[in-house]
Amino acid sequence: MELTMDIFKQFDKKWALLTAGTENDFNTMTISWGGLGTIWNKPVATVYVRGSRLTHEYMDNNDYFTVSFYPEENKNELKVLGSVSGRDMDKMNASGLTPVKTAGTVTFEEAEVTLVCRKLFRQRLLKENMPSDVADSMYADNDLHDMYIGEVVEIL
Numbered sequence: 118m119e120l121t122m123d124i125f126k127q128f129d130k131k132w133a134l135l136t137a138g139t140e141n142d143f144n145t146m147t148i149s150w151g152g153l154g155t156i157w158n159k160p161v162a163t164v165y166v167r168g169s170r171l172t173h174e175y176m177d178n179n180d181y182f183t184v185s186f187y188p189e190e191n192k193n194e195l196k197v198l199g200s201v202s203g204r205d206m207d208k209m210n211a212s213g214l215t216p217v218k219t220a221g222t223v224t225f226e227e228a229e230v231t232l233v234c235r236k237l238f239r240q241r242l243l244k245e246n247m248p249s250d251v252a253d254s255m256y257a258d259n260d261l262h263d264m265y266i267g268e269v270v271e272i273l
């Protein structure tokens with residue numbers, strides 16, 4: 118597996134879609150926080166999902182997820198998928214993107230790169246373990262992030 122990208126810009130500026138579920142029942146949302154690296158001698162992707170997201174349920178209920186990156190021309194679709202919940206929109210059919218099946222889950226035909234990930238780990242980011250200014254500014258509503266680490270099993 119080989120991947121070349123400016124990882125800081127890739128999440129922060131280009132954004133990504135995080136997708137979990139099966140081809141018959143999945144959800145997707147835009148993310149701009151995340152990382153790529155190594156743990157337990159495995160190549161991994163790490164993502165952060167607030168408890169309120171519908172995608173959170175799909176992350177908990179499925180063993181695989183994808184992190185996919187898109188060209189600039191798809192930015193509008195990513196804006197919509199990052200502002201409307203799958204609870205209020207049929208994201209499976211109305212995302213404006215074309216779902217395609219991968220090993221264990223789903224990505225979209227328009228993606229430049231997809232990381233297919235097998236879920237390894239989940240951990241809540243507790244306020245007492247973060248700087249107080251971050252806790253106050255990011256989590257005043259207590260909608261905490263869970264960190265999910267997935268083994269990157271395939272790069273498409």
Ligand SMILES: Cc1cc2nc3c(=O)[nH]c(=O)nc-3n(C[C@H](O)[C@H](O)[C@H](O)COP(=O)(O)O)c2cc1C
Pocket residue numbers: 132144145146147148149150151165166167169170171172173195196198199200201202203204208
């Ligand atoms: C640029 C951008 C980046 C985002 N990054 C994250 C993120 O890293 N984690 C997160 O929980 N929500 C993030 N969001 C918010 C979710 O994408 C948004 O709440 C989405 O509507 C959730 O959809 P769902 O309820 O269908 O899962 C981001 C939104 C945008 C526009």
